Amino acid sequence: MSIRARLLIALLALVAAISILAGTLTYRRVLAETSTLFDYQLRQMALSLRSQIPMAPRLELPPDQADSDFVIQIWDVYGTRVYFSRPGLPLINATALGFADVRVGGERWRTYGLQTLDGVIQIAQPVRVREALARGAALRVVIPLLLLLPLLGAAVVGVVGSGLRPLRRVASEVQRRDVRSLTPIAAAPLPQEIAPLVNELNRLLTRLDAAFQAQRAFVADAAHELRSPLTALRLELQLLDRASDAPARLEARTNLGAAVERAIHLVEQLLTLARNEPREAVADLSPIALEEPVAEGIADTHALAAAHGIELSLESESRPVRARGEREALRTLVRNLVDNAIRHTPPGGRVRVRIRACPPDTGGEHRALLEVADSGPGIPPADRERAFDRFYRRASAPEGGSGLGLAIVKAIADRHAAQLRLGDAPEGGLLVSVTFPAFGEYPRSA
Amino acid sequence: MRVLVVEDDRMIAQGLERALRQDGYAVDGVADGRSATSALRTAAFDLVLLDLGLPERDGLEVLRELRGRGDPTPVIIVTARDDVPNRIAGLDAGADDYIVKPFDLDEVAARMRSVLRRAAGRGDPCIRHRGITLDPVTHTVERDGTPVVLSAHEFSVLEALMQRPGSVLSRAQLEDRLYGWGGSVESNAIEVYVHGLRRKLGNDAIRTLRGVGYFVPKEP
Numbered sequence: 001m002s003i004r005a006r007l008l009i010a011l012l013a014l015v016a017a018i019s020i021l022a023g024t025l026t027y028r029r030v031l032a033e034t035s036t037l038f039d040y041q042l043r044q045m046a047l048s049l050r051s052q053i054p055m056a057p058r059l060e061l062p063p064d065q066a067d068s069d070f071v072i073q074i075w076d077v078y079g080t081r082v083y084f085s086r087p088g089l090p091l092i093n094a095t096a097l098g099f100a101d102v103r104v105g106g107e108r109w110r111t112y113g114l115q116t117l118d119g120v121i122q123i124a125q126p127v128r129v130r131e132a133l134a135r136g137a138a139l140r141v142v143i144p145l146l147l148l149l150p151l152l153g154a155a156v157v158g159v160v161g162s163g164l165r166p167l168r169r170v171a172s173e174v175q176r177r178d179v180r181s182l183t184p185i186a187a188a189p190l191p192q193e194i195a196p197l198v199n200e201l202n203r204l205l206t207r208l209d210a211a212f213q214a215q216r217a218f219v220a221d222a223a224h225e226l227r228s229p230l231t232a233l234r235l236e237l238q239l240l241d242r243a244s245d246a247p248a249r250l251e252a253r254t255n256l257g258a259a260v261e262r263a264i265h266l267v268e269q270l271l272t273l274a275r276n277e278p279r280e281a282v283a284d285l286s287p288i289a290l291e292e293p294v295a296e297g298i299a300d301t302h303a304l305a306a307a308h309g310i311e312l313s314l315e316s317e318s319r320p321v322r323a324r325g326e327r328e329a330l331r332t333l334v335r336n337l338v339d340n341a342i343r344h345t346p347p348g349g350r351v352r353v354r355i356r357a358c359p360p361d362t363g364g365e366h367r368a369l370l371e372v373a374d375s376g377p378g379i380p381p382a383d384r385e386r387a388f389d390r391f392y393r394r395a396s397a398p399e400g401g402s403g404l405g406l407a408i409v410k411a412i413a414d415r416h417a418a419q420l421r422l423g424d425a426p427e428g429g430l431l432v433s434v435t436f437p438a439f440g441e442y443p444r445s446a
Numbered sequence: 447m448r449v450l451v452v453e454d455d456r457m458i459a460q461g462l463e464r465a466l467r468q469d470g471y472a473v474d475g476v477a478d479g480r481s482a483t484s485a486l487r488t489a490a491f492d493l494v495l496l497d498l499g500l501p502e503r504d505g506l507e508v509l510r511e512l513r514g515r516g517d518p519t520p521v522i523i524v525t526a527r528d529d530v531p532n533r534i535a536g537l538d539a540g541a542d543d544y545i546v547k548p549f550d551l552d553e554v555a556a557r558m559r560s561v562l563r564r565a566a567g568r569g570d571p572c573i574r575h576r577g578i579t580l581d582p583v584t585h586t587v588e589r590d591g592t593p594v595v596l597s598a599h600e601f602s603v604l605e606a607l608m609q610r611p612g613s614v615l616s617r618a619q620l621e622d623r624l625y626g627w628g629g630s631v632e633s634n635a636i637e638v639y640v641h642g643l644r645r646k647l648g649n650d651a652i653r654t655l656r657g658v659g660y661f662v663p664k665e666p
Contacts, residue, residue: 224526224527225526227526227547227548228455228457228458228526228547229457230547230548231455231458231526231547231548231549232455232457232458232461233548234548234549234550234551235458235461235462235465235548235551236457236461238465238550238551238552239461239464239465239551242465242468242551255457255460255461258457259457262457
């Protein structure tokens with residue numbers, strides 16, 4: 001149901017209810033007031049008659065000519081009716097003194113009886129008269145209100161229409177948005193009620209825009225980066241075609257194999273990165289012991305460490321260190337960190353992985369901390385910020401890297417709401433620390 | 447012909463260098479922009495294959511610096527940046543040609559020959575001079591219509607000298623063109639090749655300027 005129809009119905013019903021209430025109240029109030037007045041009049045008439053009767057004990061009063069509502073009856077001391085102002089009416093024989101409500105022949109009367117020396121005077125008036133007065137007063141209140149209804153309806157339609165105009169403008173603005181244009185909606189003068197909706201919408205549009213741009217940049221980067229391994233592949237293939245003797249063929253075959261491995265590695269890393277983005281923190285991660293994924297990640301890189309002549313070690317605490325996390329993603333994180341450390345460390349060097357529960361500076365819960373340190377050349381502070389960028393490779397980067405390792409680490413850390421820091425290792429190389437939030441610090445599920 | 451390959455991807459650089467050596471070029475390789483600039487300042491190359499996305503210094507900067515010094519060495523950009531604005535920027539910065547990765551080796555070789563030909567001011571792919579015809583594509587030489595069989599090194603020496611008839615190339619310059627850096631050269635290798643050429647093409651095909659070097663005489 002439209003807001004306009006709902007408002008219209010509600011307002012009209014309200015006005016109708018108010019009219020009925022006002023009418024009823026007016027009716028009752030006017031009825032009460034006229035009753036008091038007429039009662040007073042009944043009594044005054046009776047009293048004035050009593051003062052006249054002794055002067056003319058057998059007064060032959062003419063029947064009432066006026067079309068009056070009042071009916072006068074006078075009885076003498078013997079109970080004989082001596083006067084009746086409206087002879088045609090079958091009126092009360094039994095007289096009550098004082099005020100009384102009497103029903104005669106389907107009509108209700110208000111009567112007043114007064115005892116005099118010569119008998120009883122009774123003045124009667126139909127209640128209908130009083131009710132008609134009250135009804136008239138009530139109608140005079142209700143009718144203007146009812147006449148106002150159509151006007152009110154038109155006003156509601158108009159006001160609601162103009163009130164909803166900003167909403168229609170917002171709607172048509174939203175309609176103009178698509179994947180290519182996700183610009184925020186102009187915050188131009190908007191009613192206070194719609195502003196929060198538009199603000200939220202703009203925030204969503206901004207997030208969407210960022211996500212789409214990131215996606216486009218990712219695809220563009222990926223397409224660009226795939227060219228290098230593909231170039232190497234094609235080059236080696238053509239060299240294989242050209243090779244004229246067995247040693248040249250063997251060399252070309254070996255190089256071709258390496259180029260294929262490299263292309264596969266890049267594609268795998270791209271997929272891993274794509275799987276771990278978008279970088280919104282996920283709140284529904286289950287608590288796990290960090291030792292398991294860390295040990296698995298280290299086992300994945302063990303062969304590489306041995307091939308590079310690197311001493312790879314894991315230090316952990318006696319009690320399991322727990323954090324919220326996805327086991328497979330954390331294994332990938334550790335694998336990439338250790339892989340990176342191994343590749344940057346000269347043969348004979350060391351790569352050390354450490355897990356511990358870190359007491360926070362401000363008290364409270366412990367946080368899980370994962371550190372990977374190596375004895376390689378490290379990264380100068382100026383380059384650390386860019387180190388997590390996709391495809392960022394420093395000039396001294398070793399061969400065979402995809403440039404995605406730390407970007408993957410960053411994506412996974414972000415998903416875990418974990419803090420990632422680069423520093424100097426005691427061994428002289430790079431120290432990467434991943435600090436997981438304490439259990440109480442996780443962002444609420446969106 | 448001495449070629450500088452500027453490429454930071456070691457796998458591509460090695461493959462390219464191997465292929466170019468097979469084609470008879472003397473190849474030197476550097477992997478970053480700064481080394482490229484210093485190599486171009488210190489040695490003369492007949493051609494540069496230049497990647498754009500380089501560490502330390504972008505390829506375009508290297509190119510602008512080279513042209514800024516008034517150095518006309520032919521440069522072919524070989525890059526993964528395939529969008530039109532980049533191609534335009536590359537050519538406007540002074541590149542002679544633009545090749546997008548992944549490239550075809552034969553196409554690279556053909557474009558190199560084309561650029562070298564234009565750099566030498568010739569339209570004819572073959573170099574003809576005083577009855578000698580040298581075909582850089584097929585690596586064949588004819589003397590008055592009769593094919594002459596040359597070794598790869600003899601061919602390279604003859605090609606270098608015939609590029610600019612009349613100008614003198616020193617022994618060191620010829621060695622550079624034949625081997626690039628780090629190539630081990632026997633002290634009298636060039637003399638041996640020149641001797642071989644004279645035997646096959648006639649004594650006056652190559653002349654000696656004593657103490658300076660060798661040259662192919664201009665039209666008599």
